[in-house]
Every structure is written in C-alpha cells, then in structure tokens.
Amino acid sequence: MKILVPVKRVIDYNVKVRVKSDGSGVDLANVKMSMNPFDEISVEEALRLKEAGKASEVVVVSVGPQQATETLRTGLAMGADRGILVKTDETTEPLAVAKILKGIVEAEEPGLVILGKQAIDDDCNQTGQMLAALLGWSQGTFASKVDIGEGTVDVTREVDGGLQTVKLKLPAIVTTDLRLNEPRYASLPNIMKAKKKPIDEKSPDDFGVDVTPRLTVVSTAEPATRQAGVKVGSVSELVDKLKNEAGVL
C-alpha cells in the first residue's frame, strides 16, 4: 500500500508572528519557515506504518512556492521515498489544495492519505475533510491512534469529552492530532540520501485546478493582550469573585 502525505510550508512554530503595519497580513520577510508540525506527525505515522510492513511507499506532496521543496526534502530526510511539488505562488485555500490532492490521488492511487488536522498558519482544519468529500472516501479526523487491519483502518479520534474509535474501509483519509506520535529527527544518513530522492514538479494546471483565492482578507490584527490576573487569598473570596464579578456561578 502506498501512503500519500501532504505537507505544508508554514512559519516555524518558534517564530513570534508579527502583523504587518498595514494590517494586510503577517510579516513573512526573513522569517524562518518549517514543515507544519501536524504534517511532521503525519510523515512520522506513515513511516512507522511502512516500517511495520503495513505500507510499501511513502510519497510526500506539497502545494506551494519553489521553496516548498525544502519542506519536501525535510520529509525525504525523515525517510519518505519521493516527493511531488505542485508549484504555485498564489495563496492557496483549502478547497484548491483539496482539488489538487484529488488529482494526485487519482494519479498515484494511494491506499491511505494522512494529513495534519490543520496547518498552524491559518488553522483552517478543512483540507482533509474536503478531500474526503471530493473523493467520496471515508475519513478519520483528529487521530490519536491508527491501526491498519485487513482492508480497514481503525482510527481513534480525540473528540470533546473523550476518545472515539471508528473503523474505516480503505482507501481512506486520516488527519492527525498532536498525541498520535512524536516525530523523529532526520538521521544523518537519511539527510545525505534525501538529495538523491526524486521530486516531481507539477502545476495546478496539470490537475485543471484554478487556485485563484475565493476569499479576501479584509484585515489582520494581533489578538488583544491578555490582562493580568488577580491572586485571591481564600476559597471564599474565589467563590465570591466567580459569583459576583465573573458571573459564572
């Protein structure tokens, strides 16, 4: 079975994001970019399935600018077999990405697509679900455990109030949550091998997808600074404040 893992190039999670002074977006100049952390978890899960003999090939794909090659190389250095770059300089929205991924799925015929549940830049949390809908495949989102069976996959999902396990028929879509695994470091031999692994270059046109954004960003603003809290001296004071000031009791 082949596993397809879409990966996105985003602002590194350690970077303090700054809003541009004109509010048109966030400042990306000279900012460190990395693979979306949820996508790292997806790559890790795919590699573990391959190592366990449940998958034969791991293909990473990225939709984005030329620099997204670096993100693909990171996936290849972790151990993925090959990469596909769908090159576009346009801001990509989830639906356009899902449509492109549908085209790739049709060409590659993977048994499983593992995506991050969301990217840490726009936090949309839509691409996996849209892809499942476009393909008419089953989906297991927010996975904290993935178990491949005979023609099925059991996905344990992190839902409000606990865990839910769903059994999906393969091929299927899985989106990963934080607790699924801890991604590995790229090993030195794999870093050295990564350059030799192939990366195919495609364009959205190859899949007949128009990536022109459908949404307009009206303005971008920093979240309000959190106000300082108060320390209370006793439980009764706390209860009093919750009742009379916060109004939550």
Place this chain on the structure above:
Amino acid sequence: MHFGLSEEQEMIVTTVRSFVENEIYPHEQLVEKTGEVPVELGQEIKQKCIDLGFYACNFPEEVGGAGLSHLDFALVERELGRGSMALTHFFGRPQNILMACKGDQRERYLLPAVRGEKMDALAMTEPDAGSDVRGMKCTAVRDGGDWVISGSKHFISGADHADFFIVFVATGVDETPKGPKKRITCFLVDRGTPGFEVRDGYNSVSHRGYKNCILYFDGCRLSDDQVLGEVDGGFEVMNEWLYATRITVAAMSVGRARRCFDHAVNYAAERKQFGQAIAKFQGISFQIADMITEIDAADWLTQVGAWRLDQGLPANREIASAKVYASEMLARVTDATLQIHGGMGLMDDFPIERFWRDARVERIWDGTSEIQRHIISREIFRPLGA
C-alpha cells in the same frame, strides 16, 4: 562565490539544533546544580545520537563514520556549542587522531570508538607543561621490550567517562644547537592498566559537569602495541591530526554566542525602564548591533577556516584567527548580555551567568589566545625571516 549552505548542510544544522534544544536544554539545570551527568542520561543521549547516525560523524565512512567534511562538522559543532558541554560530550566525537591507529589497534580502539562502544580522552597537559608541550615531565623508559610510564597529566576532559586514553609522553631527549629537546611518543592506555590511575580533578567555574581529571602513572607498563604512530613520532601525529580540532572551539563559541544573543535581544525588547523597552536606548541597542556584527564575523572566519581544510589549502593561520577571535568574541558577547540583564544576569535563575562563566575557558584551552597570536604572527613573519 557562494556563501549559502547546501540543503544537506541546512538540514544537518536544523537537526542538530533541535536535538540540542529538545534533548540537551531540558537537563542543563540538573547538571549545573549537581555538577554531574547521571549515567543513564549520558547513555540515553549517546544512544539517540548513535541511532541518528550522528555519532562519530567526524570520521570517514570507511571506518563507520558519516564522512562529514570539515565545514559540515564545524556546523555540527557550532550547533552543539549552544548546549551544555557536559551533556553534548555524549553526542560523541571521538578524537580524530585515532585515525592513526594501525594493525589491531583499529579493532581495539578506533572502531569501538566510532561505534560508541568505547569512549576516549586525550591527555597532553601537565601541571608544568601547558602551552610548553615539550616541557612535559611524564616519561616512558624502555625496560626489556616494554615501556614503563611515570608521571602525571591534569585538566584531562572526559577522563571520567573514558575507557581508554591517548597520552603524550616524553621518550627521550635530543641535544640540539638550541639546547636539549624532548622526543615525544603517543600511547594508547586502557583504563585499569596496572600502574595507571584516574583521579578527580579540580572544580572549574567553566562547564560544570564536564569534568577535568588527573591521570597518575606510576611504573605503568605498556608494550609497543600501545604506541600510536611511531616511537618518538608524537609531534607528527599531533600535527597531522590535532591542529584541525582547534576550529571546534571557534565553532562552539559561535553557537553559544548566538544562543546568548537571543537572550540579550529578547530581554532588551521586553524589559521596560523609564517607560519604554530598554532596546530603545542606544546604550543597549548599539551593544546588540556590535554583538551580532562580531558573531557573524566569527562565524564566517570559522567557516572559511573549515572550508580551507576541505580544499586542502593552508589553514593554520586562519584556524588560529578563528579560534582567538571567536573565543574572545564570546567573552564580549556574554559579558554584554549579562550587562543588559543587569543584576538578574548574575543570578542562576537565568542561564546568562553560566554562559559568562563557561566562556572564560575558551580563551585558554586548545591553545591560549597568546599561543594563537603566536601562530598567526609566526606565519606572517616566518617568510620574511623575522
């Protein structure tokens, strides 16, 4: 002209940096407080490093290393320099002088060192022989077919964890027109060899937990099989293998300076006095400007030195320049960072006082600043006969 790193180099840097941030930083406080690295923790770091294929990455592929170039390896050292030396010691980089191993020495020392099965330590310095290496008093004399070593070595880093030692010993004296000159031989000495003892060293203000030890030799008997290189050929193996290691001090100084710099910038941007961030005061912001300028300069000097080694170009002066400049830059950067933090910089709630203490030894070990300047000026004047 191309000043960027290759994709592989970028990934090496990213991987080593995240390894240091995730596997080293969280344990630094413990090591600082106790002055010890717990045995299991050292083993854990070592095993992770072996699994990642980074262990002994400074060795060529034919002996099981990763075959990194001098420049690649300098980048690894730079990123390791961010973390506590006591802990990054287990991100094993055996002494590359072990490449001089011959015959069954390869199976006994070189290969186990590269595989991480045995750890090594290098012993040169003596109480009366620091920069003046030839002044060493530790001697080996012939007795039958064996060598018998007597004397002591001190400031031996990593000796507490070492399974064997690479020891430089005087094996005779030549009379020269300039006066008597000692002949030096390099020996491989196993821990536990009768007549050889490893004792606790001194408490240093720099690099707590990265211990220095004292080695005592009292009639320690070794066969010719334990000679690394040739008898009386100690200076040859030293010159062939050890001069490149000075660049690691430069690289680590750059890495630590960058970590320190991030603290300085963040603190200057957040700390408010007189109603504004102290970064708004030129007294602070100009210090920051000087710091980054010097860090970048040291980084480039170091990378160029390593690159010259890779190209087979003369690099002795360049490496000495990188070592002296980077270690002195680190002193200025840690001192300025401490100044920016004010009184809090001296408290052990922040790692700044540690960076400041740790920086001090970099101007001393692996050739003092004075020795580096001697090397640089000698290279300049020697062709002129001056």
